[in-house]
Amino acid sequence: MPFIMILYYVITVYLAFLLVWNFVHEKKKIEDLAQYLLVLIPLVLRILRIK
Amino acid sequence: MKRPGIIKAVLIFIFLIFLVDGGLRLYRHRHFDVPVVAGPGVTRVARLSDFGPGLKGTMADTPVYFLEGTEPGGKAVLMSNTHANEPEGFLAALLMLENAVVEKGTLIIIPEFNNSASRNTRPGDGYPLYFEIPTDWGRKKFRMGNRDASPLDQWPDPDVYIHYPDRQLLSYIDVRNVNRTWPGRPNGPLMEKVTFAAMEIMRREKVDVAIDIHGAETMFPVTNCIVAPEKSNRIATMASLTVKAKEGFDSHVEPSPIGFRGLSHREIGDFSDTLPFLLEAPIPFLDQPTGPKTVKFLLDGKDPFLLNLAQKKKLFVSYDESGWPLEKRVGQHCSVTLEILSQYSKKKPERSILVRNVPRYAEIVQKGVGYYFHDPSEAEKDRVYPN
Numbered sequence: 001m002p003f004i005m006i007l008y009y010v011i012t013v014y015l016a017f018l019l020v021w022n023f024v025h026e027k028k029k030i031e032d033l034a035q036y037l038l039v040l041i042p043l044v045l046r047i048l049r050i051k
Numbered sequence: 052m053k054r055p056g057i058i059k060a061v062l063i064f065i066f067l068i069f070l071v072d073g074g075l076r077l078y079r080h081r082h083f084d085v086p087v088v089a090g091p092g093v094t095r096v097a098r099l100s101d102f103g104p105g106l107k108g109t110m111a112d113t114p115v116y117f118l119e120g121t122e123p124g125g126k127a128v129l130m131s132n133t134h135a136n137e138p139e140g141f142l143a144a145l146l147m148l149e150n151a152v153v154e155k156g157t158l159i160i161i162p163e164f165n166n167s168a169s170r171n172t173r174p175g176d177g178y179p180l181y182f183e184i185p186t187d188w189g190r191k192k193f194r195m196g197n198r199d200a201s202p203l204d205q206w207p208d209p210d211v212y213i214h215y216p217d218r219q220l221l222s223y224i225d226v227r228n229v230n231r232t233w234p235g236r237p238n239g240p241l242m243e244k245v246t247f248a249a250m251e252i253m254r255r256e257k258v259d260v261a262i263d264i265h266g267a268e269t270m271f272p273v274t275n276c277i278v279a280p281e282k283s284n285r286i287a288t289m290a291s292l293t294v295k296a297k298e299g300f301d302s303h304v305e306p307s308p309i310g311f312r313g314l315s316h317r318e319i320g321d322f323s324d325t326l327p328f329l330l331e332a333p334i335p336f337l338d339q340p341t342g343p344k345t346v347k348f349l350l351d352g353k354d355p356f357l358l359n360l361a362q363k364k365k366l367f368v369s370y371d372e373s374g375w376p377l378e379k380r381v382g383q384h385c386s387v388t389l390e391i392l393s394q395y396s397k398k399k400p401e402r403s404i405l406v407r408n409v410p411r412y413a414e415i416v417q418k419g420v421g422y423y424f425h426d427p428s429e430a431e432k433d434r435v436y437p438n
Contacts, residue, residue: 005205005206005207016281020304022426025307026055027055028052029052033058033059033062034062037065041066041070041073045073045077046203048074049203050081050203051077051172051203
C-alpha cells in the first residue's frame with residue numbers, strides 16, 4: 001500500500017473518531033445523532049476495506 | 052432530548068443493521084469469483100503480474116490465458132472488462148476462452164483486464180451487484196462491475212490526472228480508468244501498472260493484433276463501431292464491410308483521435324508494433340435517460356425512454372421494441388473479432404492466426420450466450436479457473 005494511501009486511511013480513522021466523539025457527547029439534537037451515524041457508515045466501510 | 056441513552060442505543064442498533072447488511076453484500080461481491088472452464092484450446096495460464104511484477108499480490112492481478120496453435124503464426128491479444136460495467140465484452144471473451152481452438156498462431160485472452168473494477172460496484176446509479184445467464188445446465192452468475200478500479204485498490208484520486216508520458220490533463224477519475232492509462236509505467240499508479248504489464252505482453256510476445264472489447268451508450272456517437280488508428284484502419288474497414296455484407300449487421304469504423312491520449316486504440320499502436328482495435332457494441336443499460344437499471348434491462352436492452360428518444364432521432368444506432376439484447380452484442384463482438392483476425396491473416400499469411408469453433412453473430416443470436424458456457428461442476432478441476 002503506497003504511503004499516500006496509508007495517510008488517507010489515517011485521515012479516515014481520525015474523521016470517524018471525531019464523529020463517534022460528537023455522537024457520544026451530543027445531548028440535545030436527535031437529528032445530529034442520526035446524521036453522525038449516517039456519515040460514519042462509508043467511513044467504517046472504507047476503514048474495513050469493504051467499499 | 053429525553054432519555055438520550057435509549058435513543059442512542061436505538062440509533063446504534065439501526066446503524067449496525069445498515070452497516071452489516073450493506074457491508075456483507077459488498078464484501079461478498081468483491082470476493083465472488085466467476086468459475087471459468089478453460090476450453091480445449093487453452094494450453095497454458097499465466098498471470099498479468101508475470102509481465103508486470105508490480106501487480107503481484109494486488110487486486111489488479113488477473114489470469115492471462117494462452118491458446119497456442121499447433122502451427123506457428125501470428126499472435127493476437129483479446130482484452131475484455133477494461134470497463135467492467137460493459138459485460139458483453141467479458142462474455143464474448145469467455146465464450147472464446149471456453150470454446151476456441153487455435154490451429155495456427157496464438158490467441159492470448161485477458162478476460163478481466165481491470166480485475167479491480169470488476170470487483171467494484173456502482174450503488175449510486177442503482178447498478179445490480181450480479182447478473183445471471185441461463186445455460187443448459189443452470190444459471191451462470193457473474194459480477195456486475197464498475198467502469199473504474201476500486202478505490203480500495205488505488206486511492207486517493209488526484210485533482211487532475213496527468214497522463215504519462217504525454218502529460219495531457221485528464222479527468223481525475225481517469226486515473227482509475229484503465230482505458231486512459233495506456234501505455235503505463237512499472238512504478239505508476241496501479242492502473243498504469245496494469246497497462247504497462249499488457250504493453251510488456253505486446254512487446255515480449257511480439258503481438259500482431261490487440262483487440263479491446265467494450266460496450267457504449269446508444270446516445271454516444273462512438274458506438275457500434277471498430278475504433279482504429281491509421282495503421283489498423285485498412286483491416287478495420289475490411290472487417291466492417293465483410294460483417295455487413297456477410298452477416299448483415301453494422302459496425303462502422305471510427306478513427307482513433309491522435310490528440311486524445313491514454314486509450315488502448317491509440318497508445319498500443321504508438322508504443323509497439325501491434326495493430327490495436329477497440330470494439331464497441333451498443334449497451335442501452337449505460338445510457339442516462341432510462342428507467343431503472345435492472346438485470347432484465349442489462350440483458351434485453353429494452354427501455355421505453357430510449358424508444359421515445361429513438362423516435363426523435365436522438366440515438367446513434369437504430370432502436371426499436373426489440374431493444375438491443377445481449378445476444379446481439381456478444382454475437383457482434385465474436386464476429387468482428389474473428390473477421391479482424393481473418394483479415395489480418397489474409398494480409399500477412401506468414402503471421403496468420405487461425406481460430407475455429409467460435410460461433411458467429413447469427414448462431415449466438417439464435418442459441419443464446421449461455422448455450423456456449425460449460426458447467427464448472429462437470430469439468431476437470433484443474434481446468435476451472437476463478438476469475
